[in-house]
Amino acid sequence: MKTYPKIGIRPIIDGRLGGIRESLEETTMNMAKAVVALFQTELRYPDGTPVACVIADSCIGGVQEAAHCAEKFERENVGVSLSVTPCWCYGSETMDMNPLLPKAIWGFNGTERPGAVYLAATLAAHNQKGLPAFGIYGKDVQDMGDQHIPEDVREKLLAFARAGLAVAIMRGKSYLAIGSVSMGIAGSIVDADFFQSYLGMRNEYVDSSEILRRIQQNIFDPEEYKLALNWTREHCQEGEDFNREKNIKNRQEKDQDWEFVVKMTMIMRDLMIGNPRLVDQGFGEEAQGHHALLAGFQGQRQWTDFLPDGDFSEALLNSSFDWNGIRAPYLVATENDALNGVSMLFNYLLTNTAQIFADVRTYWSPEAVARVSGWKPEGRAADGFLHLINSGSATLDGTGKQRIGDKPVMKPHWEISDQEVDACLKATT
Template sequence: MNRPLVGNPPTVGIFATIDPRTYPVPDIPEGSVKAQQMPVVMNRLDKVVKLAKSIKMYDGSKLKVVKGSVPVGGPRDAAIVQKEFEEAGVSIVINSMCTWSMGWETGFFGHPDWITAYEAMNGTAWPGAVLLNSKRASATAHLNPVFCIYPPDVEDMEPSAPLHPESIRRITQFLKCAGSVSMMRGKSYASIGHVSMGIAGSELVSDILARWFGMKLVHVDQLELLMRIQKGMFDNDEAKKATEWFFNSFAGRIDISKKRSPEKIKELVDFLIKMTLCIRDIMRGNDIIEDEERSQGANALFGGTAGQRYWTDWYPNFDFPEAINSATFDWNGLRAPIVHATENDYLNGMGMQWGTMLTGFSALFADLRTYWSPKKIKEATGFDMSSIAPTGFLHLINSGPAALDWATDPAMLPAETRMKKAIEGTYWEPAGLGYFPGDGLSTHFVTPGNLPITMIRFNRVGQDVTLTVI
């Protein structure tokens, strides 16, 4: 059994700010400005807390939510809540605001790493927007980035009224994103192998991982992988279970063109299962391994393997473990994907990891190989596609390491049905020996059409990172 990742769970601290004025005011029924505001302020805070508690991360875990014990009206209140958040291990903060308070005096100092959002009410008598923009200006002046959430419509002031749908959407987005960043911090990228075929993304730069993502690089030579396989340093019972699952699940859909003998296929699968298990053990560790050091693992959130060409010229390629690890299921049933980057391209792996964490689905790795214009589509096929795709097509294809989920709709629910359909839609074919002399098994499937797709790619520019989104 692979070890769980070590690290604090994503923890969000949510607090409300309030106008601190408590002196008596004759024409305020509640007696003071603060007393008048208290029910509305705390009611909204409770709604935000309830929403945060309902949010699940990509692996099915929930955020840990800490509610500030007092509404913050000034520096002492802020210190009280900051202490509570520090003791709880908070990494994410939401300030819920309905009316005016003392601006930057109600903020926290000494924690630039806390991912912060300001969430405000839209109401004429309750100037949440004024405080939001005041605090944002202060945060900007101190070089502290904040995310601002404000609904487009004036809100119902009734205590029973729900949060505005736009506020719900944006708070949810913020918490999923911030929770994902929090989960990444302190984890590792397991680099198994070196630079592959001169690909810039597999030229790993530890400063990029540390500076931009709060992660460390753990490098493992591929001799370590080979040594584990040859010495039997893996869970043999798990290997037998995985092998039985593979041949039962994909019966009749393995090497249907009979390019290899049944004995060769059995030999391939046996080796590929061991590769898959050993890669996971390097990333996550495994209690069953007797060597205490090697049982620890790299505490890697994700990782990659450099296949071509130092490994694949003499051993099976990594298409099989990439397709299995990056999927949402395997022989043990449903699970969170273990993102496995092709050719040790950590920038590609980072994009896949982000996609997985933000959606809860597996990420599809593919090469963007061809652009087909409407003119060339018509010349090649005789079909006029201009009404369907007026700007043409981007053709995505690869040699086989796409996650198994993409043999069907990766968003299909229930998940058990998606797993069944993905297995039924997947064929396995031996590798082309011209490119992979060491052989391998690659997935072959057709992804359903008309799926909404977002393509992302991280790029290194010196010591900086850019992100391309299509």
């Protein structure tokens, strides 16, 4: 993405001139500025840049100023709307009427002209008009003009902003289905109405054979392919082959499979976001991509009983690094499981971290563990544990090799070091 949606701050004021509005102008605008300072300090877009905020040009005391604010928000690519006020104001005249923007109101908890009254009245107006809005209110009373944001209000402001930005970033993007329904998995029956009505996204589709076509016709960047293959040979460890002896491929066949999955990885990414380098090769249409924030690859069964499967491509795309260095992950759901993909998308947009796609295979009770191993779990595993097994797109970020102090974590890509990338790769076969 080149342009991310901004958060718009609407300072709402009692519009009665002659002493009331004048006494509240500075307090109200400072309240908006304090929220901007919080957001720009604490929130990041998926590329790591601080979140951008826009404040209305003036406090909003009536419909004229509300309209001017809406016009500014339209020009400035505002995707999330937060109204703040320390006082009673005229609700239906000052509320945000844009039906597409996620909205919240912070009503200041004070006693002089309580923001709680505006908060309650205007939330009711939002409900009456079918325009959902979230209410934010502090537990403790503050003095008028106090610019400190209490911890409980701070948490609510940040939670709303993260969720609102996730909604705004999703809007207008695509889910790209590569293939169709996998092995009867209901989650891979892609429901276009759900994506459009609930997420504001559109759906794109290509047949799995498009990957094969691009491999056979060399529709990928040849220079990047050389880099990618050399990097893969150096950093991606080939694991033990557990196939029966009669089914084990020879060295040449395995090398060809490595070449295939590297090309496949590049092509799946190009299908999602496009690749301007393809224009130089005469593939202008393929260079555009499908504007996909999320994709899924059917794989099973027809593809994977015939060709190398998607595990390498999915795992690497979902990681925060590849042969081009450290970068934001590309979200790809294994087996075209769009609903699990949406869960990955939500978590990614809320945390800016890569996502693990894994099957919940088995619950191991302490008694079952003791029966098969002779060892009884203790500590955090004393009540047993769930066994998760990679079903394709489990990110390499999930190897436990990224650290904060001595604690294993998963980080936003801009916090990951080259040493941690190397450790994640060495922990993976």
